[in-house]
Structure formats: C-alpha cells, structure tokens
Amino acid sequence: xxxxxxxxxxxxxxxxxxxxxxxxxxxxxxxxxxxxxxxxxxxxxxxxxxxxxxxxxxxxxxxxxxxxxxxxxxxxxxxxxxxxxxxxxxxxxxxxxxxxxxxxxxxxxxxxxxxxxxxxxxxxxxxxxxxxxxxxxxxxxxxxxxxxxxxxxxxxxxxxxxxxxxxxxxxxxxxxxxxxxxxxxxxxxxxxxxxxxxxxxxxxxxxxxxxxxxxxxxxxxxxxxxxxxxxxxxxxxxxxxxxxxxxxxxxxxxxxxxxxxxxxx
Amino acid sequence: xxxxxxxxxxxxxxxxxxxxxxxxxxxxxxxxxxxxxxxxxxxxxxxxxxxxxxxxxxxxxxxxxxxxxxxxxxxxxxxxxxxxxxxxxxxxxxxxxxxxxxxxxxxxxxxxxxxxxxxxxxxxxxxxxxxxxxxxxxxxxxxxxxxxxxxxxxxxxxxxxxxxxxxxxxxxxxxxxxxxxxxxxxxxxxxxxxxxxxxxxxxxxxxxxxxxxxxxxxxxxxxxxxxxxxxxxxxxxxxxxxxxxxxxxxxxxxxxxxxxxxxxx
Numbered sequence: 346x347x348x349x350x351x352x353x354x355x356x357x358x359x360x361x362x363x364x365x366x367x368x369x370x371x372x373x374x375x376x377x378x379x380x381x382x383x384x385x386x387x388x389x390x391x392x393x394x395x396x397x398x399x400x401x402x403x404x405x406x407x408x409x410x411x412x413x414x415x416x417x418x419x420x421x422x423x424x425x426x427x428x429x430x431x432x433x434x435x436x437x438x439x440x441x442x443x444x445x446x447x448x449x450x451x452x453x454x455x456x457x458x459x460x461x462x463x464x465x466x467x468x469x470x471x472x473x474x475x476x477x478x479x480x481x482x483x484x485x486x487x488x489x490x491x492x493x494x495x496x497x498x499x500x501x502x503x504x505x506x507x508x509x510x511x512x513x514x515x516x517x518x519x520x521x522x523x524x525x526x527x528x529x530x531x532x533x534x535x536x537x538x539x540x541x542x543x544x545x546x547x548x549x550x551x552x553x554x555x556x557x558x559x560x561x562x563x564x565x566x567x568x569x570x571x572x573x574x575x576x577x578x579x580x581x582x583x584x585x586x587x588x589x590x591x592x593x594x595x596x597x598x599x600x601x602x603x604x605x606x607x608x609x610x
Numbered sequence: 611x612x613x614x615x616x617x618x619x620x621x622x623x624x625x626x627x628x629x630x631x632x633x634x635x636x637x638x639x640x641x642x643x644x645x646x647x648x649x650x651x652x653x654x655x656x657x658x659x660x661x662x663x664x665x666x667x668x669x670x671x672x673x674x675x676x677x678x679x680x681x682x683x684x685x686x687x688x689x690x691x692x693x694x695x696x697x698x699x700x701x702x703x704x705x706x707x708x709x710x711x712x713x714x715x716x717x718x719x720x721x722x723x724x725x726x727x728x729x730x731x732x733x734x735x736x737x738x739x740x741x742x743x744x745x746x747x748x749x750x751x752x753x754x755x756x757x758x759x760x761x762x763x764x765x766x767x768x769x770x771x772x773x774x775x776x777x778x779x780x781x782x783x784x785x786x787x788x789x790x791x792x793x794x795x796x797x798x799x800x801x802x803x804x805x806x807x808x809x810x811x812x813x814x815x816x817x818x819x820x821x822x823x824x825x826x827x828x829x830x831x832x833x834x835x836x837x838x839x840x841x842x843x844x845x846x847x848x849x850x851x852x853x854x855x856x857x858x859x860x861x862x863x864x865x866x867x868x869x870x871x872x873x874x875x
Contacts, residue, residue, distance in 0.1 A: 392683035392691075392711045418657035426657075444709070446657045450738035456748040458835075459857020460726040460780050461719075473715035483721040515725050516781075518857035525854045532856050533848040570723075583798040589790045591797045592724020592783035599864035 397439060399475035401557050402431050405498075408550035412500035415542035421451025423545035424467030424552065431553075432475070443474075454517030462517045464541075464548040465490055471552060481566050482555045484593075487515050488568035489551050491595060496543035498550050505539040513571070514598045520544075571595040662704060664740035666822050667696050670763075673815035677765035680807035686716025688810035689732030689817065696818075697740070708739075719782030727782045729806075729813040730755055736817060746831050747820045749858075752780050753833035754816050756860060761808035763815050770804040778836070779863045785809075836860040 407427055414430075415423035426445035433440035448470065450456060451463040468486045473479045494509035510527035512520035521532060521541075530536040558564035570593040572578055577596040580587045672692055679695075680688035691710035698705035713735065715721060716728035733751045738744045759774035775792035777785035786797060786806075795801040823829035835858040837843060842861040845852045 390682065392687065392714060394711075394714065417655065422657065446659075447735060447739050449657060449659065450734045450744065450748070454857060455726060455731070455734050456745055456752075457856075457858060458748075458752055458780060459855075459859055461731070466720070466726070466731070469715045469720050470712060474712050479715065480721055483715070483723075487721075487723055515723060518855060518859055521857075522855040531848075532854060583796075589797060590724075590783060590787040591722075592719060592786075593722060594724055594783055602867060 394473075394477075394479070396473070396475050396477055396479075397432075397443075398436070399556055399560055400432065400435050401560055402428070402435070402553045404550040404553040404557070407431050407553045408498050408546040409500045409502065411549035412502060412542045412546040415545045418446060418449045419452030419463060420541055420545050421448045421463035421467040421470075422446065423542070424464050424549045425471045426467075427549050428467075428471040428552065429474075459518030459521070460516060462490065462512075462515060462520055462544075464545045465515055467545075468548050468552040472556065476556060476559055478559065481564070482552075482559060484570065485555050485564075485566060485568055486548065486552050487593070488570050490520075490548060491515055491571055492568065496540060496547040498543065498547040500543060500546045503539065503543055505536050507536055507540045507543060513595055515594060519598060571597075659738075659742075659744070661738070661740050661742055661744075662697075662708075663701070664821055664825055665697065665700050666825055667693070667700070667818045669815040669818040669822070672696050672818045673763050673811040674765045674767070676814035677767060677807045677811040680810045683711060683714045684717030684728060685806055685810050686713045686728035686732040686735075687711065688807070689729050689814045690736045691732075692810075692814050693732075693736040693817065694739075724783030724786070725781060727755065727777075727780060727785055727809075729810045730780055732810075733813055733817040737821065741821060741824055743824065747817075747824060747829070749835065750820050750829075750831060750833055751813065751817050752858070753835050755785075755813060756780055756836055757833065761805060761812040763808065763812040765808060765811045768804065768808055770801050772801055772805040772808060778860055780859060784863060836862075 410430065411423045411427040414427045417423075418426060422445065425448045429440050429443050429445050433443075448467055451461075451466040454460040454462060455466070465487060469479075469483045472482045472486070476482050491512060491514060494511050496507065497509055499506075507530075508524075508528050510524045512523055514520060514523075521537065524530075524540060525532055525537065528536065528540070530540075555564065572593055572595050575596055577600075579585060581590045583591060675696065676688045676692040679692045682688075683691060687710065690713045694705050694708050694710050698708075713732055716726075716731040719725040719727060720731070730752055734744075734748045737747045737751070741747050756777060756779060759776050761772065761774055764771075772795075773793050775789045777788055779785060779788075786802065789795075789805060790797055790802065793801065793805070795805075820829065837858055837860050840861050842865075844850060846855045848856060
C-alpha cells in the first residue's frame with residue numbers, strides 16, 4: 346500500500362483506524378483535546394489524540410441525569426453534556442468548565458434533519474474526549490443502538506411507559522419511524538419525546554459501561570455492525586473488487602431492492 | 611397544542627425550532643456556549659442559546675485552511691476547527707483556547723460509519739457556536755450539500771483535479787458512493803482523499819458565506835431541503851395525517867420503491 350493510499354484511508358477514517366498512520370506523522374503532533382497552545386492555523390502539524398483522564402462513573406446515575414438533561418438541551422447534549430457533568434462531579438477541572446451546550450446543535454439528528462441520532466453523536470464525542478482507544482468503543486455503542494430494542498433503561502423520573510424498538514440504523518429518522526410503527530404513537534406525541542429522553546438515558550448508560558470496561562481493561566468488542574455479517578461489503582467495501590462505497594451502516598435498511606434481486610456481477 | 615406536545619416538539623428539534631418553547635422555559639436559563647458556572651447537573655434549568663460573537667471572515671481563506679486541516683484532523687475538524695481558528699486569528703479569545711480537536715471523532719461520518727458527513731457535522735457545530743439564528747443557517751448549508759455538485763471550490767494547494775458530484779444526501783456513505791460512481795475512482799484512492807479535503811474546503815467556505823450574510827443582515831433562505839418539494843411529507847411529517855416519521859433528508863434517496871409504486875392510502 347503506497348503512502349497516498351494509506352494517507353487517504355487514515356484521512357477519511359478520521360485517523361481512528363489505528364495503525365494506518367505512519368509514525369512520522371504521529372511524531373509531530375502538537376494539540377491536545379482541551380488546551381491549545383496558540384499556533385498558526387497553517388502549521389501543518391497533525392493533530393494527535395490526547396484524551397482527558399477518565400474516571401469510573403456510575404452508569405445508572407448517568408442514565409438518570411441524561412434523561413433529565415434531554416429536556417434541558419436535547420438528545421446530543423443529554424449524552425455529551427451529562428457525561429462531562431458527571432466527570433466534573435468526580436474530578437472537577439478540566440471538566441467543570443468544558444463547553445457542552447454547543448452540542449444542542451445535534452438535536453433531532455442535527456437541527457431536525459433526522460441524520461445521525463443525537464444520542465450517538467454525543468456518545469461518540471464523549472468517547473473521543475476521554476478514551477485512549479475511541480474507535481472500538483464508538484463501534485460498540487453504535488452497534489448496540491443499531492441492534493438492541495431501545496430504550497432499554499427506564500429512568501427513575503420517566504413520565505411514560507414506552508415500548509422498545511430495534512432501529513436497525515444509527516439514523517434519527519429511521520429510529521423514530523420504526524419506533525412510531527412499533528408503538529403506535531405519532532411523531533409529535535409526548536410519548537415520543539419521553540422515548541427519546543429514555544433513549545438518551547439508555548445510550549449514556551451503555552456508553553459509561555463501555556468506558557468503564559476500557560478503564561478496567563475488561564473491554565472486548567462484543568458487537569459488530571450488522572453490515573459486517575452481510576455479503577455486500579465483500580464486493581463493495583474498500584480493498585474489495587468493486588470498492589465503490591464506504592461506511593458501516595446496515596446496507597439492508599435502505600437498499601431493500603438489492604438484498605433479494607441483486608444485479609449479477 | 612398542549613404543553614406536552616409543544617415540549618416534545620421542541621425537545622426532538624433540539625430547541626432549534628424557534629417559537630415552540632414557551633417563555634417560562636427560556637427565562638430560567640443559566641449556561642452560555644463557553645464558560646459554565648459550576649452548577650448541579652440536576653438543576654433542571656433549561657439551556658439557552660448564547661452564541662459567541664462572530665466577526666466577518668474571508669471565505670476563500672477559510673476554504674484554503676479547511677483543505678489543509680483535513681489532512682491534520684479529518685473532515686469534521688477541518689470545518690469546525692478551521693472556523694474557530696480563523697476567528698481566533700481575528701479576535702483571539704475566547705476562540706484561541708476553544709477546544710476543537712475533539713471533533714476528529716466525526717471523520718468518515720463518525721469513526722468511519724458513513725453517517726452524517728463530517729463536514730456538515732462540523733459546519734452545524736460551528737454555526738451553532740456563533741450564530742444567533744442557527745436553524746436557518748444549518749438548513750441552508752445542509753441543502754447546499756445535498757443539491758450542489760461538490761466540491762465546487764478548488765483550494766490553492768489541491769493535489770488533484772477531481773470532478774464534482776451531487777450527493778442527494780447529507781450522509782457520508784451516500785456522498786462517497788455517488789462520487790465514486792461519478793468519478794470512476796475507487797473508495798481508497800488518493801483522489802477520494804483529496805476530494806474529501808476539497809469538499810471540506812467547499813463546505814467551510816459556504817458556511818462562512820452564510821454566517822457573513824447573517825452578520826450583514828442580508829441572509830435569506832435561498833434553498834429548501836429536497837424533501838420539502840416531495841409529496842411524502844404531506845402525509846408522513848409531524849402534524850399530518852399519518853405522522854409516522856421525522857426529518858428533512860431527501861426521501862427518494864433511500865425509499866426508491868415508494869416513489870413510483872406507493873401503497874394506496
């Protein structure tokens with residue numbers, strides 16, 4: 346694999362694919378996750394991953410706070426802001442003053458567009474902030490969201506009993522549509538609002554489970570993206586014959602016409 | 611509309627849907643986008659939007675920096691980090707020390723999952739950080755990404771001449787797949803890596819155009835989500851007859867089987 350190809354792979358993967366970036370690129374890093382030494386933006390130095398120190402959190406406590414914080418600032422804030430808040434309770438700075446409210450932008454799959462579920466956007470950001478090995482932890486939480494019937498945790502203050510549903514996707518639009526279908530509630534019902542808050546609680550709780558396991562050294566990747574078990578990526582993923590696409594989302598969620606009547610290769 | 615319903619709508623929309631949140635909820639806010647007064651996480655106070663002060667930026671300068679920063683920290687960092695860097699060049703604090711490197715998590719549609727394009731995740735976060743009216747600005751940039759042949763700006767240091775393609779989506783997976791199809795390049799080609807850096811440049815540049823227009827008072831919503839012109843939302847969006855879904859993504863990108871052979875209502 347030549348330099349350009351490795352560089353492109355690392356670039357598009359956001360540098361999370363460990364081992365794809367040569368040591369010479371790592372060595373010249375200068376920025377950490379929090380304080381930035383003033384520098385010229387065009388310095389050309391590669392950003393390195395220097396997470397903040399994580400301490401063990403109580404998943405149930407975080408889940409309950411995330412439920413409440415959903416009503417304060419939306420679903421992305423509920424997960425990211427709550428984990429930062431909980432760390433601030435334990436250790437103070439740098440978490441006490443770490444900015445969190447900007448993550449309100451992610452509500453409703455970013456400003457109501459229904460793209461990436463805000464709970465996952467917040468979980469990924471929180472994991473990246475504090476994990477030394479964020480890629481596998483993000484994978485685990487995303488696959489959990491895709492495959493489990495959620496919400497699977499009922500916070501102490503929950504206002505409604507709501508059913509769980511399997512999203513089969515990491516996208517807000519699909520997740521809400523399938524929950525409306527499974528539950529019979531409509532898309533502006535108060536039950537859906539409470540379901541999203543309970544979902545934030547469930548995702549925040551599971552994210553803390555994963556981060557605690559990484560801290561303990563007991564983390565293993567228990568889940569794989571659904572797409573990993575499908576034949577699609579054997580031909581279409583990077584490094585394969587057709588090599589025409591990119592990603593880990595479940596192919597069958599959208600490509601319903603390709604699973605049974607796939608064009609002959 | 612009762613309180614619960616309004617609350618649910620505002621919640622799922624991340625509070626961006628102006629006017630949906632009653633004044634009593636706004637009045638008790640306490641947090642700004644940056645410095646947080648230490649507080650109990652369970653205070654119950656609603657987070658309010660207090661953007662940092664934006665100053666006019668040079669879109670071409672930002673575009674060129676975003677291209678370079680893609681190679682430093684991935685696509686989300688390239689847009690968010692570059693706009694913060696450019697503001698730091700102009701005004702110093704609070705932008706100089708504002709944390710940006712955490713946004714590396716968004717690379718490749720978050721850790722390579724191919725969900726929301728990192729350039730848009732970064733643009734939405736940057737807009738929310740500095741815009742007094744972030745919803746319409748985010749809409750504008752997302753619709754631009756969905757509908758324009760991108761990249762549409764060639765940075766001064768671009769390494770490859772690459773064609774543009776219309777994503778028809780805000781998702782990394784779809785955007786890359788369609789570009790590979792349009793260009794003939796494969797998904798681990800150095801040309802794709804450069805296309806993503808030029809895309810970051812194009813999105814950062816357009817985001818600054820929108821923010822500058824908001825600053826000048828000349829901003830008008832020139833684009834609508836493609837979905838707004840489809841008949842789908844007339845039955846399925848919130849407030850309609852079926853009311854079974856949520857979002858602004860182009861319905862036809864995934865629901866290819868529904869456009870011509872829709873089940874009878």
